[in-house]
Structure formats: C-alpha cells, structure tokens
Amino acid sequence: MEPRTPRRPDVTDVELVGGPEPLTVTLADPDPRWAETFREHRSRILSALAGQDVQVEHIGSTSVPGLAAKPVVDLVVVVGDVTAEEDHLDPLLAAGYVLRTREPGHRLVRTPERDVHVHVYGRGDRAVEDYLLLRDHLRADAADRALYEATKRDLVARTWEDTNDYAEAKTAVIAAILERARVTR
Template identity: 70%
Template sequence: MLEALEPVDVGVEHIGSTSVPGLAAKPIVDIVVTVDDITAEEDYLDALLAAGYRLRTREPRHRLVRTPARDVHVHIYERGDPAVVEYLLLRDRLRTDADDRALYESTKRSLLRGRWDDMNAYADAKTDVILAIKARARAARDQ
C-alpha cells in the first residue's frame, strides 16, 4: 500500500484491534490514510486500485478500499477529519489503559457469541462501550 502511495503526501496510521498489543483481534488490519483532498481521487485511489485493492465504500468524507482477501482495510479521509481523531483516541486509550482494553475485549468476545447477519450490526453493538472508553480518554487527556 505504501509503495502505491509513495508519490502522494499522505499520513498513515495503524488502527483497529490489531494495532493494540495484547488485544484479541480478527486477522484484519485496519489502516487510516489521510490525504489533502478526498475528492482528488486521481491522487490516491487510482494507485491503490492499480495495486490490487478494491473499492468498497465511497462516501462524501470517506473511502474504503480492501484487499481481495479482505484482510487489509484502508480507510481514507482528508487531513483533519474528526473521524481520524476518534480512531486514534480509541486506539491510544486501548494501548495505554489495561482496564479499558479488557473491557473492550470482553465486549467483543461477548458479542461474537451472538449471530450477526451484518457486521455493521456487530460494530453498532459495540458503540456504547466505545463511547464510554473515548469519554474516559478525553477526561484523562484534559486533566
């Protein structure tokens, strides 16, 4: 992925559960890439598609490409997008707070015991726990 984006000025962060040492995770690597202009797809999207990634989502502020094996998801946002701040807030809190990391993992494990016809529903079911963890992260940051 980095080779495909080499000529472009991008920011790259590893996010998601695989970015947190010691946290149980599905074998899917989530990456967030930030670009200067999300609408200038010729600057980044064409290169990713040529490198074999497949476009999964095109939204006004977000693009998602993934490998054919679906084991790498690349989320693309404009620099400064609040969604990127939120991803990093959660990731950094889970990396540094053992209690919240354990809570998040136990929540994921509990939810995975259920049956999910749609992975978006699974993701939505984690929302309350994620919001609580991010609130504690903000409170700790602001002290």
C-alpha cells in the same frame, strides 16, 4: 497541514460495493504478525501514493498489543482531499486493493482476501483523531482494554447480517472509552 478545499462535492450516500455481507465474527488471540502485516501494507500504500503528503497509521484492535481481535488489520490513510479519488483511490486500486465502501468523508478499500482494510479520510477529519485516540488509550489503559475485549467477546456469539451491524453494536462502549480517553489526555 490544513485540510484542503475539496475539488468536488463529496458523495452524499453510502455505497457498499457488493452489498451487505453476512459476517461470522471470530476473535483471534493477539498475534505479533499483525504489526508486520501493517508495516507491509504501509509500505505498499506509500509506494502507491508516492509523492503525496499522506499519513498511514495502524488502527483497530490489531494495533493494540495484548488485545484479541478479528484477524483483520485496519489502517487509516489521511489524504489532503478525500473527494480527489484520482489521487488516492485509483492508485490504491492499481496496487491491488478493491473498493468496498464510498461514503461521505470516507472510502474503504481492502485486500481481495478481506484480511486488510484501508480507511481513507481527508486531513482534519475527526474520525482519524478518534481512531488514534482510541488506539493509544487502549494501549495504555488495561481496564478499558479488558472492557473492550469483553464487549467484543459478548458480540462474537451472534450472527451478523453485515459487518457494519457488528461495528455499530460496539458504538456505545467505544464512545464511553473515547470520553474517558479525552478526559485523561
């Protein structure tokens, strides 16, 4: 299905509900319970968005067997129109998630415990393709999986003023891995 024309203009700024949050990054050994947590939240999301044409995928390090990760399960939800928040954001909030970020093309809700992050994008957004490509490549490529884990272990020793700063610090390595993944795809 092709992306729909947005119902309204998207937001133009980044809104961090609650402001920056200091973060102490910890890495946990791979945990098979992460897959179960994904399945539970996938079911919860699909129930909340019943009747809508959505895609729900497990992304991030917890989706890669054998990879150490922050103990936060990430999901991506693909909707027809990210600007139609009454269709997806309101039902997710009613299902118990809380809004953290609203930015152009992306909404992030999470559990109150902050152990599950749900990234909402519109159909056709390049970020979704990149998340899935990275996940699938790391599942298949032991060398890049080891590189990514080593990078995260180097970064874990630092104190971060905000979660987004930690994510930004991984950008160059992720970009290089994605480039190799595109070549081998």
